[in-house]
Amino acid sequence: MHDKTITELAAALKAGEFSSVELTEALLRRIEAHNPELNAFITVTREPALQAAREADAARAAGKAGPLTGIPIAHKDIFCTAGVRTSCGSKMLDSFVSPYDATVVEKLKAAGVVMLGKTNMDEFAMGSSNETSYYGPVKNPWKLDAVPGGSSGGSAAAVAARLVPGVTATDTGGSIRQPAAMCGISGLKPTYGRVSRYGMIAFASSLDQGGPMARTAEDLALLLNNMAGFDPRDSTSVEHVVPDYTDGIAESLEGLKIGLPKEFFGEGLDPEVGQVVEAAIKEYEKLGAEVREVSLPNSKLSVPVYYVIAPAEASSNLSRFDGVRYGYRCENPVDLEDLYKRSRGEGFGAEVKRRIMVGTYALSAGYYDAYYLKAQQLRRLIRDDFVRVFEEVDVLMGPTSPTVAFNIGERSDDPLQMYLSDVYTIAVNLAGVPGLSIPAGFAKGLPVGLQVIGNYFSEAKLLNVAHKFQQATDWHLATPEGF
């Protein structure tokens, strides 16, 4: 039963083929068997999961089951879960048992899902390979010495290895799409403001967005139905109607206008990855879509712009971790300054400290205009490119990442090289538009993701575009060997 999608599992539960408890136990056994090798989970919540599964089965017996009742999922360890450790992949929060649930967690709980545990991630979501986690790197199920991508590497690996059918994740510069691509699964970053950020530990507030990862677009739609929506607790949450994302998912793509940003196909793109993406686009033409080249001229600046804005916001967001009210506190501080400096110096890893320092510098007196303000101005130009291009086309397509999964350790000493693996995903966060990644084939024996980008609030269209591809191809069904 572990090989079934959420849609299939929901049908099976409904038909009484097995119970949620049986399903939960089966997946917990798989996690026990495979997690030591993959390191996809930081925390497994066995007892609460079984309890939730029993409740789900009871609800079903009472005729009160919804589409997600009894479906096991896992949360990226960036979402606060009441009574369960929420580490954010950091030593700083290794002891942090959240006193409250994130809105996303609360909504999915209300929908009847069963949380199996919390997935591994780059520390505070700062990374593109899941190597910065305090809990150690996650292995890519397709190749155990390769990274799963990041920062939602644990979430992606857990779905790819069939340990769980769906997960929550977050995407600040590509952290849902890039690991989805590298692990051969589907992942959606919604429009900024579509999914509440309340209880999602902030990395860069103006870029962070939660979203689902699963094997199919249909499953993403089911999850998004229960994640999206206005939240009065989040000032940046949007009061915009949430449609049923499964409606219209199978609509024809006849006449769909696809734009291919030429900046996404130039230097730096692995030619084999490029070929896979081109083949996928051919497939869309067969489905009736029209393809044309477009340009996002300012997108080439998205990586430098991002590496000012994200660290600047992060440097401030992470100031609350000071060893006073929760989290890591150093031993025997001699004075207040020592308490701050050592708690933070010992509690944060190298990449987090690096970014805090970059951000602190970018905001400091005398440099603010040259870095932060300049980046915000360029951000507008990058956004305007998207606005303009969506007057011409319905969606944009291109590679999610310039390469397939690289090996663990290969880029960890070179932060800049690492940052470039998000070169195609970052502009989407800066603009705030939605984007998803779906499996499009293989290069060098590893999965390649196709990125589909849409206009603001066009998640339904993106899911429709992804679903039609998955009906016509079976890349999303490929399972890594041994799983």
Added chain:
Amino acid sequence: MEWETVIGLEIHVQLATKSKIFSGSSTAYGAAPNTQASAIDLGMPGVLPVLNEDAVRMAVKFGLAIGAKIAPRSVFARKNYFYPDLPKGYQISQYELPVVEHGVLDIDLEDGSTKRIGVTRAHLEEDAGKSLHEDFEGMTGIDLNRAGTPLLEIVSEPDLRSAKEAVAYMKKMHSLVRYLEISDGNMQEGSFRCDANVSVRPKGQKEFGTRAEIKNLNSFRFVERAINYEVERQIDLLESGGTVVQETRLYDAQKNETRSMRTKEEANDYRYFPDPDLLPLDIEPAFIDAVRETLPELPDEKRDRFMKEYELPAYDAGVLTASRELAAFYEHVVQESGRQGKLSANWVMGDLLGALNKAGLDITESPVTPQMLGGMLKRIQDNTISGKIAKDVFEAMWNGEGEADEIIEKRGLKQVTDTGAIEAMIDEVIAANPQQVEQYKAGKDKLMGFFVGQVMKASKGKANPAQVNELLKQKLG
């Protein structure tokens, strides 16, 4: 050399909202430590701020009251610094774009003139928690109940030229925020506190001198003393060839001195930037209009009206309009007394405020109600009692013996106005004092006072003094 003092004040006013500026925690004062600190106030991971509508409304109300510009768009920024009473490591405040800009406040000077003081800006921000330095085995305790309480920071232009002016400005501002009902103004509880930027310069010089900022002054008296001390310190320093250092100083009320806060730190670099968790605050004209509808009569308007309507001198009108409650009390007394403006003013400002002051009571706690006082004044007016007897009646009312009429009746204090009765008393006095009558008739006019006193004594104070005078003159020829 002659020196000129230049002062600008930054007043922090806690707004009288029920809940905090960015969370639904109560702002009530005096709760047990950290029982009013929610996940948001504690800066738990993942929490987010949402702005309190009434805090905005109060800021707009204040802006309208000082004739300021209400910014159609203002922005919340983060002021980044580490301190244990600042849970997030940053304070949410308005920096480049405040909600209120360019207002004015007129203050009354001792010589009776008024002076217009510019208000540069007023912005919304969150208060910090409190550090308690009692000894927890060498540790400091942190209470975050106050963290997130809405503050309006009101920044004046450097228009004030003496400690007295600074106090007059602060008192006027204090009165205003209470009139507007946007703050309880309670200074003991820290609802209204002030930082003073003080500098001196040679008289006639255009450029400002280097200023020192004196932090956290929480009483009018301390403001005056701290500024006076600081001015003297700076002048002494400059006259002995030294220079003033730009720094933050703390006022020590016990020693009556200011001293440098030991900042071994680098100059603060707050790294302000727009808070990405909050969106720009857009205030529509309709919102402003709705707030304008709720504006009460302001102190200056009320004072002018009192002068005109009740024919009061400026001084009386100023005292009586210093607080909204006192003004309301006074107007109520006037109404009850049969519209005797000046008499009501004399009694409210004199006996009533004196008694309240002595008892340490607020006008709202007065045991003598406006009805009672007004009722008594009516009896003075219709000659039932004299002003002198009224003092006894007032005292009896204060002591809870009932209303004026009751007391007059019970104690038999009604004025004697029956000419026959007064004449009888006069005859007795004349008969008993032949020597004085001789002297009076011989031209010692001053003795009239003696006769009046004797008659009043005989009447136990109840004879109408005017009548006594009149009749005595007739009898003594």
Added chain:
Amino acid sequence: MSLGPAEVKNIAHLARLDIDESLIPDYAKNLSDILAFVEQMNAHATEGVEPMAHPLDMSQRLRPDEVTERDQRELFQRIAPATEAGLYLVPKVIE
């Protein structure tokens, strides 16, 4: 922009991060590389472009002034490193 050890130490101090002395040169190099990289931005004119702080053009929503939170001190302080009498404890703060 190239950062030297003194600047790195100053930034680390502003951010209250204890950085091992031996790692300062590494940080200096990494940070210098990152700053040099982001300075590509300077080649692009942005005069008159309004800075964009949020992806969506929206205004701040206002919350009604209501008390919605209750006392959860016990729950919150269960995860605190040091408390006494309901207070969070820190090394003595000198004013």
